[in-house]
Amino acid sequence: MIELKKGVRLHVIPTKKYKTIQLYGRLTTRLTKDIMTKRALLANLLETSSLRYPDQTKLSGQLAELYGASFGLNVGRKGNLHWLDIGLGIVNGKYVDDPKLLPAAMDFLQEVLFLPNIHDGKFDEQTFQLEKENLRSYIETLQEDKQTMASLKIKETYFTDEAQKIPSFGTVTDLEKETNEGLAAYYHEMITEDQVDLFVIGDVEEAEMVALFKQLPFVDREESFPAIYYYQTNDNVIREQQIQETVTQGKLNLAYGTDIYYEDTDRFALLVFNGLFGGFPHSKLFMNVREKASLAYYASSSFDTFRGYLQVQTGINSNNREKVLRLIDEQLIELQAGNFTELAFQQTKAMLKNHYLLGLDSMQNTIETTYLAQWLPQSKLTDEEWLRRLAAVTPKDVQNVAKKIRLQAIFFLDGGRQNG
Known part of the structure; x- marks a missing residue:
């Protein structure tokens, strides 16, 4: 593990098992009820647009330039932690005789993560509304699948803590309250305050990876390791x-x-x-x-x-x-x-x-x-x-x-x- 900045860690995992290289970032914070819907909506927005690639067509075009790279953002949880993940999978440049592929992939990651489509303290309004509607539709679709709905409902019934009751992607009720300006402000909070773990897996050299990842403009943040385990006392009443x-x-x-x-x-x-x-x-x-x-x-x-x-x-x-x-x-x-x-x-x-x-x-x-x-x-x-x-x-x-x-x-x- 290499500390790039305070609270920002790089994990280089060299292996000759794969012909691909996986670049991965995880931004972690303490799980609370009010952040989950924000982070799910942010993941959708960052996955579909940025300043240089303001729509999905331009963003997909750039992925095609990276030899059909796989790319995605999602959110997850474990115990008392909540995270936002960003992943980019590329073919190893040596197999396509392109030494500039890895630096180009890092440029793409930097663009998506640090230059979202925000102007004057707001995301592009049309994109914001579209992704808000997409997230609403996703949550409502899960409710239509009764097996999934029952799995979510038993957690809502079992857990006593409000944050543990709801899924990692949030709720429609919280989504209704999200404003464009509020989400843009939360993006800046997340990118400057979350704990950051960066991973690279593939046939790579550690020194080269450290030099590449150091280009990402993360700032020092307070190091924090919230207690990961959630404890709940057993009750005599079911x-x-x-x-x-x-x-x-x-x-x-x-x-x-x-x-x-x-x-x-x-x-x-x-x-x-x-x-x-x-x-x-x-x-x-x-x-x-x-x-x-x-x-x-x-x-x-x-x-x-x-x-x-x-x-x-x-x-x-x-x-x-x-x-x-x-x-x-x-x-x-x-x-x-x-x-x-x-x-x-x-x-x-x-x-x-x-x-x-x-x-x-x-x-x-x-x-x-x-x-x-x-x-x-x-x-x-x-x-x-x-x-x-x-x-x-x-x-x-x-x-x-x-x-x-x-x-x-x-x-x-x-x-x-x-x-x-």
Whole structure:
């Protein structure tokens, strides 16, 4: 890691694995309710125009000049952090005999990130309104997908913190309040105050990359590493939310507190527990709720070790709600009692190992691991250590993790009579 400016870090990851070079930037701040919609809208605006490329046609034309470079901005979150990402993927210049390709790509990144289409303290009004409408349409479309809607609603029901309740891209309600001048002002705040991590992955020389990235006109900012983990105390009262709509399939989603976080020794046992509970096609939820009892169109589980949270999602006939609730609970009780076969246990570990090994070829995985080490220096494991910790998980460890899982919230989308 090289510090280019205070609070601005460059991570050069040389590798001969790829014929492409990935340039990546992540601007991070503490997650609060009022910033998420702003940052999602900013990502859209910066992705589609700049001063030199004031519309999508001109911007796409420049990407074509960069031998069809891939480019995009998006937002994301982890625990108490929120980030805006910018990525540019180019072919390595040595394969197209163009030594000026990498400097040209850096010029493009600098243009998009530091010279947005702002005049007199405002984005171009037409572009601002267009991207505001596009974001509104995107959020509303997600609500139309009932499986996605249910996944968002269970988080809204489970979390007590307002910022954790809403998705990383914000809400239509907050979008309505966004003004052009306000967003332009927030852009300047973000570019001068956010923590910045820059990454370059590919067959590159570190010294050359440092010289190139130093051209980006970042300024010193106060170094800040907000606590990444979000903690929420388990409650004795289960929170419930129910919505009735005329849909062909009801949705029953459950949220559990795990009290297990990314650096905890139990994390690997949680990985195996989730695989056995609902993470894989041989899991108890899939085999017993979906296949054997035929009570669900789908049934699976997933978890978040930055918020101590596990979610079960199912699609059901609405009149089977109580049966499905009871059956899901029975699967958890079975795991708490250690009632799973050695075959299922070993199969789960083998699939987790395979998934990990496949991920080693992913540039994005490498970026995420390197980024995370900034906030959690002890979290970076060698591949051998990661695999050793997975292999060391015992059936008793899985049983102990299962006993920590506490049901905290239920969301039910009732499809009404036509669905039952």
